[in-house]
Amino acid sequence: MRRLADLVAAPEEASAGRGWRALPLAWRTLLAGWRPDLVNLVRMTTAAVLAYVITRLVTVGPIDLTCALTAILVTQASATGSLRMGMVRVGAVLTGIGVALVVSIWVGLTWWSLAIVIFASLLLGSLFRLGPQALETPISGMLILGASLQNTAAETRVLTTLIGAGVGILLPLLWPPAIPLGRASASVRAVARRLSEVFSAAAADLDEAPLTGDALAEHLRAARDVGDDLGRAGELVGQVEEMWQWNTRTLGRADVSPLLRSGLDALQDCAAASRALFIALAQEAPSRTEGGQVATPEFSDEVRAAMSVVLGDVGACIDSFGQLVEAEISGQEQHRRERLDHNVELLRETRAILTELMLMESDGGPTDQWLLRGSILRAVDRILQVLDAPARARQHARWRDGQGDRPLPGPATSQEFVPLDRALLTSVRRAGRRARFPGRR
The missing domain is CATH 1.20.58 (Methane Monooxygenase Hydroxylase; Chain G, domain 1)
Structure with a gap:
């Protein structure tokens, strides 16, 4: 005998997919799965470009892309999870950025400066009890260390980093991620x-x-x-x-x-x-x-x-x-x-x-x-x-x-x-x- 589930499922299956009749079911499924990732990519791209534009408006002379990279890192960190976890992630990112910023101002990128950034970032992550987010500290530090240029003034590098961090924190509040x-x-x-x-x-x-x-x-x-x-x-x-x-x-x-x-x-x-x-x-x-x-x-x-x-x-x-x-x-x-x-x-x-x-x-x-x-x-x-x-x-x-x-x-x-x-x-x-x-x- 045909089960009740078969009797009640048929009308629901017939009504599925009425929203996008022009697209095949496989394409609808594919686009629905990609949509959250695409929106997140657009959000991080916007943060990077916005940080760069603001930096160009408020600074004079050569700048590097530290502002854009910082904005991407902080946006990705603050857009996921609760406020508490988001602040922990932002703190981990900013800690690594701060360590890399200090090292890059004085010595730039060498094998031993890289070792200092990694060790100091991991040490601070442990001291600040960042837990599973502690690995984001050295990762962020290495990225900033590699992006820093020697011909950029130290004060400009600090300012661009602060601009990128501010954009990364504010953008998820103005453009929050979809739940x-x-x-x-x-x-x-x-x-x-x-x-x-x-x-x-x-x-x-x-x-x-x-x-x-x-x-x-x-x-x-x-x-x-x-x-x-x-x-x-x-x-x-x-x-x-x-x-x-x-x-x-x-x-x-x-x-x-x-x-x-x-x-x-x-x-x-x-x-x-x-x-x-x-x-x-x-x-x-x-x-x-x-x-x-x-x-x-x-x-x-x-x-x-x-x-x-x-x-x-x-x-x-x-x-x-x-x-x-x-x-x-x-x-x-x-x-x-x-x-x-x-x-x-x-x-x-x-x-x-x-x-x-x-x-x-x-x-x-x-x-x-x-x-x-x-x-x-x-x-x-x-x-x-x-x-x-x-x-x-x-x-x-x-x-x-x-x-x-x-x-x-x-x-x-x-x-x-x-x-x-x-x-x-x-x-x-x-x-x-x-x-x-x-x-x-």
């Missing part, structure tokens, strides 16, 4: 989609034939691989949290980073529960004998069919939750929340059927068998608890109260939401469930 909000929300959505695909694949395999330990090991490995997606999403969400502070683009806007963080934390809990679920299933699954034959399965065909439906419903719930988190960023969460509530409701029903069948099959059996199957149900219950739509709505309401009347920063994606008839979807899913489990409502 990767769209990429962060899409990465959280990708984690949910990836985890949902793991459950969908396991449900399809379990629906066709009894799963063996080898097959479940593959699904468990896929569930563990979701950790890589979680790591990438965590980095992007962390960038949003840091760059939201003291960024003029966020003035008067609601801070949506807590929504992304809480959504990612919920998916991390789901990933942990999914690993526990597949480990418990692997202990129930039969293994292949030496002759290549599959041993007698522990699950009956009816329990196996119910487990397949439950796994598919878990995947649909996780995918719906990812859509909800992404939609919350653009203020279009109402329909997504209804869909999540609908999928969770169906999962509770199929989970109840699975529990009933397991109880009937385990009646009179060994205690350890029921304890093992109970761990499977507990993992499903944990996912239900994490993905509870009313709880997410209450969390969202508390966040909204804390943000006051500030508007959202804007839609995170350009995809349009096409609402579906919830009653129709419910009837389709329940009809399919009654066909597989006659006599149960």
Whole structure:
């Protein structure tokens, strides 16, 4: 039977890409990926040219390009991260520039002056406790040392360095970097989609034939691989949290980073529960004998069919939750929340059927068998608890109260939401469930 995820995905896929109809999908994807880097390149180029123009206006006589190089270094340092981290990076750059400036005024570029700049920069970086940013100190110093010319007056070199530093600090405030909000929300959505695909694949395999330990090991490995997606999403969400502070683009806007963080934390809990679920299933699954034959399965065909439906419903719930988190960023969460509530409701029903069948099959059996199957149900219950739509709505309401009347920063994606008839979807899913489990409502 066609899964609900296939039914609801088709309208969304049809609506994707309506913004740039004239360009192929590959070109749209390529340009969307390059746009943040291109903007950053234009910003640093503007800083360098602006510093040079100002230096030409306020100085007389020969000048070097120390002003432009300083502006590039400081702009790159102050445009990334929070205000605290930005100031640390600017401090590291200016420390290296100061060391190189002093050395170049007196001796210029030699092998031993290069050694002095590197050693002094690293020493000052350690004394100032610059941490991971300490390496920017000698790098900046070497660049300035190489760019300094002997025929430039010392006072002119100091002035040009100060002009470049001032431009590098002020330009990100007047032209702030874009916050990767769209990429962060899409990465959280990708984690949910990836985890949902793991459950969908396991449900399809379990629906066709009894799963063996080898097959479940593959699904468990896929569930563990979701950790890589979680790591990438965590980095992007962390960038949003840091760059939201003291960024003029966020003035008067609601801070949506807590929504992304809480959504990612919920998916991390789901990933942990999914690993526990597949480990418990692997202990129930039969293994292949030496002759290549599959041993007698522990699950009956009816329990196996119910487990397949439950796994598919878990995947649909996780995918719906990812859509909800992404939609919350653009203020279009109402329909997504209804869909999540609908999928969770169906999962509770199929989970109840699975529990009933397991109880009937385990009646009179060994205690350890029921304890093992109970761990499977507990993992499903944990996912239900994490993905509870009313709880997410209450969390969202508390966040909204804390943000006051500030508007959202804007839609995170350009995809349009096409609402579906919830009653129709419910009837389709329940009809399919009654066909597989006659006599149960």
